Amino acid sequence: MLIGSEILTSAQMRAIESDAIGSGAVTGLALMEQAGAAAAALIQQATPSPKDVIVLCGPGNNGGDGYVVARHLHDAGWSVRVLGMDNTPGADAAHMKDMWLKRGQIRPLSDAQLMCEPPANIYVDAIFGTGLTRKVAGDLHRILLRLGGRNDDAERYSGRIYAIDCISGLDLDSGQMPGWSSEHMQHAPRANMTVAFHRPKPGHLLRPGCLLTGDLQIVDIGLPETKGTVSPAPPLQAIWPQFPFSRSQVRPAIAQRLAKSPLDHKFRHGHALVIAGGAEHAGAARLAARAALRIGAGLVTICPPSQAMPEHNTTPDALMRHPVDDTQELQDLLADPRITAICIGPGCGIARATALLPAILAAGRPCLLDADALTALSRDRSLFARLHEKCVMTPHEGEFSRLFPNIAAKQGRGPTDQLTPTPSRIDMLRMAAHQSNAVTLLKGPDTVIAAPTGACYIHTALDVPWLATAGSGDTLAGIATGLLARSLPATDAAALAALIHASAARKFGPGLIADDLPEQIPAILQMLLT
Numbered sequence: 413m414l415i416g417s418e419i420l421t422s423a424q425m426r427a428i429e430s431d432a433i434g435s436g437a438v439t440g441l442a443l444m445e446q447a448g449a450a451a452a453a454l455i456q457q458a459t460p461s462p463k464d465v466i467v468l469c470g471p472g473n474n475g476g477d478g479y480v481v482a483r484h485l486h487d488a489g490w491s492v493r494v495l496g497m498d499n500t501p502g503a504d505a506a507h508m509k510d511m512w513l514k515r516g517q518i519r520p521l522s523d524a525q526l527m528c529e530p531p532a533n534i535y536v537d538a539i540f541g542t543g544l545t546r547k548v549a550g551d552l553h554r555i556l557l558r559l560g561g562r563n564d565d566a567e568r569y570s571g572r573i574y575a576i577d578c579i580s581g582l583d584l585d586s587g588q589m590p591g592w593s594s595e596h597m598q599h600a601p602r603a604n605m606t607v608a609f610h611r612p613k614p615g616h617l618l619r620p621g622c623l624l625t626g627d628l629q630i631v632d633i634g635l636p637e638t639k640g641t642v643s644p645a646p647p648l649q650a651i652w653p654q655f656p657f658s659r660s661q662v663r664p665a666i667a668q669r670l671a672k673s674p675l676d677h678k679f680r681h682g683h684a685l686v687i688a689g690g691a692e693h694a695g696a697a698r699l700a701a702r703a704a705l706r707i708g709a710g711l712v713t714i715c716p717p718s719q720a721m722p723e724h725n726t727t728p729d730a731l732m733r734h735p736v737d738d739t740q741e742l743q744d745l746l747a748d749p750r751i752t753a754i755c756i757g758p759g760c761g762i763a764r765a766t767a768l769l770p771a772i773l774a775a776g777r778p779c780l781l782d783a784d785a786l787t788a789l790s791r792d793r794s795l796f797a798r799l800h801e802k803c804v805m806t807p808h809e810g811e812f813s814r815l816f817p818n819i820a821a822k823q824g825r826g827p828t829d830q831l832t833p834t835p836s837r838i839d840m841l842r843m844a845a846h847q848s849n850a851v852t853l854l855k856g857p858d859t860v861i862a863a864p865t866g867a868c869y870i871h872t873a874l875d876v877p878w879l880a881t882a883g884s885g886d887t888l889a890g891i892a893t894g895l896l897a898r899s900l901p902a903t904d905a906a907a908l909a910a911l912i913h914a915s916a917a918r919k920f921g922p923g924l925i926a927d928d929l930p931e932q933i934p935a936i937l938q939m940l941l942t
């Protein structure tokens with residue numbers, strides 16, 4: 413398994429906090445002081461002068477953090493204005509509010525007040541954090557829309573917002589803004605940076621939350637180490653695109669498998685079959701095959717129908733070619749136990765995928781199902797029922813909806829006032845993996861991968877929009893197939909493929925076409941293995 417960062421839900425975070433306080437290991441006040449001090453330090457690091465800030469403090473502990481930020485920035489010589497609520501917060505936040513009142517005043521947290529304030533260099537959003545219980549309405553909603561630029565003064569706030577724990581109004585479990593219509597979402601505030609505590613939450617990494625979060629900084633606030641002990645729930649982990657690549661990101665057993673031993677021969681690194689289709693879509697299967705070779709599969713054989721064989725008489729020369737016209741020919745090939753993974757879907761054709769899938773699934777080998785194979789599975793439920801835990805499916809959203817219409821139907825009922833109104837992407841993927849008994853990877857800027865066990869990864873890659881290009885998915889399928897061929901467990905193969913795929917795009921940069929992706933893999937492997 414990759415070593416990602418553990419992700420905690422709001423409820424898990426609250427449980428850890430209250431356990432730590434209950435056991436006497438820390439006090440709530442100390443946690444708040446650390447949280448606010450760390451946020452103030454990061455804001456100072458990130459901001460050029462002039463050092464002029466408005467801190468917006470809400471009614472609870474997120475507001476309490478805001479008062480600590482205000483105090484630290486004031487003590488560092490900044491000009492600090494605070495807008496706050498006229499309420500009696502919990503004891504810790506009340507204490508921090510009093511500490512601030514020894515230094516400065518608090519003006520009302522109202523839209524009218526914010527509008528009247530002379531512009532500031534920085535705005536700190538400390539209105540709501542993990543304690544959001546319902547949609548933000550009324551004047552506080554108007555404040556958030558103003559920060560998002562709805563009042564034709566976007567340049568006043570744009571690039572100047574620093575969020576404590578999250579942009580206020582964000583449901584940190586689902587990544588949704590409950591109650592926000594699509595018109596309002598155009599004016600949702602976007603943080604330049606979000607300073608969050610102890611662990612990322614799902615809402616930081618899932619759309620639209622990840623689009624509002626900006627640079628996500630996770631700071632230690634003195635809570636005890638919790639990795640893997642939070643709850644019996646299956647693990648949820650982030651695959652961080654920001655990490656500089658290093659071997660430490662990959663569990664030693666996986667790194668060992670990726671590296672090739674001088675004593676091994678090519679068959680020790682697996683043999684992948686890539687099922688190709690008609691000549692007109694030959695490129696898709698060839699992209700997948702090339703990526704599988706680059707990621708280090710010992711052998712890769714592309715299997716088109718015989719009439720399309722001439723299309724594949726081209727480079728790479730390392731690629732083997734073997735025609736497959738019917739199930740019997742495929743079964744004959746699969747009689748070779750050295751074939752360790754099969755890729756079916758890219759450029760295959762739906763009819764051909766439907767015809768060949770029974771033999772592929774019956775073989776019980778690791779297999780990657782994409783594109784036309786997913787359409788075939790969604791049309792023939794008897795095929796779907798034969799999926800197994802060595803299968804990896806890589807649908808985009810349209811394919812996902814066709815494969816799992818019952819799960820997709822729970823989505824998209826429009827804005828609601830409730831938190832977590834519809835299943836989050838995480839819930840959906842866990843349901844899908846459970847229902848199909850296959851590892852399921854839902855492609856997108858916030859890719860989510862779930863295993864039938866419930867283990868789940870989020871890979872957020874907003875920084876590589878140029879990855880949305882023809883053939884990109886075929887390459888992802890090929891990388892995952894190569895990793896499956898190299899005997900990585902299905903969940904690891906899918907997660908590592910998502911990471912390597914986005915990293916390849918990041919390495920190449922804008923102007924990328926899918927053909928460029930496999931060519932970045934050697935340098936990425938180099939980074940992963942040293």
Ligand SMILES: NC(=O)C1=CN([C@@H]2O[C@H](COP(=O)(O)OP(=O)(O)OC[C@H]3O[C@@H](n4cnc5c(N)ncnc54)[C@H](OP(=O)(O)O)[C@@H]3O)[C@@H](O)[C@H]2O)[C@H](O)CC1
Nearest residue numbers: 429443444472473474540541542543544545546547548577
């Ligand atoms: N978890 C930690 O270890 C630490 C967290 N810190 C910070 O604390 C917040 C969480 O604080 P909490 O007080 O639980 O919650 P919030 O500050 O986010 O807001 C809660 C108050 O807001 C009211 N509320 C909730 N939703 C709405 C809404 N839509 N409109 C109006 N008011 C709302 C709620 O009151 P109700 O009873 O009316 O529901 C609360 O009064 C966390 O995010 C961190 O920033 C610590 O400081 C460090 C340790």
Ligand SMILES: [K+]
Nearest residue numbers: 537540576578
């Ligand atoms: K906030």
